[in-house]
Amino acid sequence: MILGAIEAGGTKFVCAVGNEKGEIFERVSFPTTTPEETMKQVIDFFKGKEISSLGVGSFGPIDPNKHSSTYGYITTTPKPHWGNYNLLGELKKHFDIPMAFDTDVNGAALGELKWGAARGLNSSLYITVGTGIGAGAVVEGSMVNGLLHPEMGHIYVRRHSEDTYEGRCPIHRDCLEGLAAGPAIEARWGVKGHELPVDHKAWDLEAYYLAQALVNYILILSPEKIIMGGGVMKQKQLFPKIRKYVQELLNGYIAKEQLHSDIDSYILYPELGDNAGICGSLALALNALNS
């Protein structure tokens, strides 16, 4: 079985073919310029590949509602040329196969559930911390969507009393993304995150904010596993700090081993590593075939 996968990002589109085991056979990427230019490359890549289905995990906001007239669109993005763009419709013009369309992070949560750190579970949460912060989730086997899709990076967290940085979310100023995404780290400390020493106090502050978000996700969604990817999470010193703050904030309230002695295997780096995104789209392709 050959499945097609597209990880549609604001910087690049990753395209791959793989199989139902999550194995990637071939993988390319194209810069995200205009829909005309980028989508032509995407479509040319898949032509002749004999894919049985296609999964698309996309940057957003998108319309993931199958019953909506704009299902498959990238909607209100500020990214030039891509606002109100019918991405899935363009693909359907060229390929008459089952397709699935969701956020990149919902896809990644599904991919980790099928083939990664959350294998065998019914629920998972995937958060990426990089240029922005986004998260997706699977509950009882279904991706979380509803009125729209999750926008978990924009929740408000309590400010640290010593943090005077004003935040840089253009909409919410000091929401989680405004305080803790990569550009906020750089703006607050004057150097890029990866240039800061691993024992810099920046990481404790970062963990404090991310742990608050995780606590909210745990209390609201109760995922069986939390997977943290993205550029900022390559700073592995964050993980023990985040786990410690999560435990402090919950204060023993959730009586599950995963939040006590087993927390090291509850809050994790993606098992699929840098493939979490594209494998997520592959998992969406598999869903499309099975539904």
Add this chain to the structure above:
Amino acid sequence: MILGAIEAGGTKFVCAVGNEKGEIFERVSFPTTTPEETMKQVIDFFKGKEISSLGVGSFGPIDPNKHSSTYGYITTTPKPHWGNYNLLGELKKHFDIPMAFDTDVNGAALGELKWGAARGLNSSLYITVGTGIGAGAVVEGSMVNGLLHPEMGHIYVRRHSEDTYEGRCPIHRDCLEGLAAGPAIEARWGVKGHELPVDHKAWDLEAYYLAQALVNYILILSPEKIIMGGGVMKQKQLFPKIRKYVQELLNGYIAKEQLHSDIDSYILYPELGDNAGICGSLALALNALNS
């Protein structure tokens, strides 16, 4: 078709028989004393009623995981006599019919989805604000459960700069429940909530905290409808204030009419009114029969 419903609360157990349309034929309640005493009354009530299935929405924490050895238990509640109690097991000794077991608030979210304010939708969120604060949700037709069940009342919100009340959650001190449940209102202002005038500043503060919680729920779960019940929400002056704060905090970020011109029909009092809980258990009974 005759269905049985139990709304198991910390103060009383409501038992009812009804049908697949959400109609209640008969309804009684028993004080929550000891399992022996209370459950005997519950079981006697249903004997001879020829119910086809039974739905139980319970106070928590509970174990809602069908694959767990303690499925159907009330688990770590501090309520005397009820900790680690096999509620569903006791019922199964007496009735050999399909049963469903979930939190009272997940049940209420399902009931409003089947017969109330969220009719025809795939997702809903139900929050009760009373002696405590709890919320449940349905996503893509399934109740949200996972590691445990949601404990949404205990999320942290930002404190209002003028609020000096320390909070009264015994675990988290100033989480949402600690700041905004009924007993917190009484402790902060020195009188019970319903004794405060409708234009008292207490209601603006209450709306500020509840709106922050709703914003987190919206960004994390994206429900198609939010239903707010419980004793505190009988103060109807809260609704316009909550809607206004939700809009201010989101600042236009979610481009859906439900959060703009249609917000009056997005954040609502339960259509099932004081029957939201018991109808939720009836909806669980219907689920048990259909699954």
